[in-house]
Amino acid sequence: GSGMSGLTDQIKGDLNFAADKTQWMGWQTDSLDIQIAFAEATMLDGLTLSLLENHGAWIFIPQSVQVFQGGRLLGAYTYSVPEAAKPARFQFVDIPVEPGTYKELTVRLHATPLPTWHPGADQDQAGWMFIDELIPLLKN
Numbered sequence: 001g002s003g004m005s006g007l008t009d010q011i012k013g014d015l016n017f018a019a020d021k022t023q024w025m026g027w028q029t030d031s032l033d034i035q036i037a038f039a040e041a042t043m044l045d046g047l048t049l050s051l052l053e054n055h056g057a058w059i060f061i062p063q064s065v066q067v068f069q070g071g072r073l074l075g076a077y078t079y080s081v082p083e084a085a086k087p088a089r090f091q092f093v094d095i096p097v098e099p100g101t102y103k104e105l106t107v108r109l110h111a112t113p114l115p116t117w118h119p120g121a122d123q124d125q126a127g128w129m130f131i132d133e134l135i136p137l138l139k140n
Helices: 004-008
Strands: 025-027 031-053 064-069 072-078 089-110 129-138
Touching: 004 129, 089 129
Parallel strands: none
Antiparallel strands: 025 129, 031 089, 031 129, 064 072, 064 089, 072 089
16 A cells, blocks of 8 residues: 555545555454644544455455553444445445544554354465555534
8 A cells, every 4th residue: 555644545446456556554453542732622423434345355344343542442343244245345334433632642452363164274374464544533
C-alpha cells in the first residue's frame, strides 16, 4: 500500500487488489495494533474499517476488532468465521465506540484462522487482513 497515510486518504482500493497495490495494506499475522493520533481532540461515536474479503487469496475479515484508549476498551466487533468460501467483496465494518472526545486510539485486529474448509487450513496460519480505509465516525 501507500503506507499508513493511505488508511485515511479517502481513496477506495480496487476489488482486484493485485492490480491496485497502492491502496490496500495487508498483514498476515495473528493480531495487529493500529495507533491513531488525531491532530486535535475529536468527538467520536464509532469507527468504520473498509476491508477486503477474498477467500481464494487467503484474505479474511478480522475475527475481532477492538478499540482502546489508554488500555480501556471503548468498543468491539466480532465476525463469525465463514462456513464456506464467499466471492471476493468489499466489507465495511462499523465499530461503535463509547461516545467521547479522543486524541489517540488503538485499534486491535485479530485475524481469522483459516477455516477447516480452506485449502491452507493444514498450514496452521492466519488469513491475511486487507484494509484500505479507517474512517472515524464523528459524533453529531
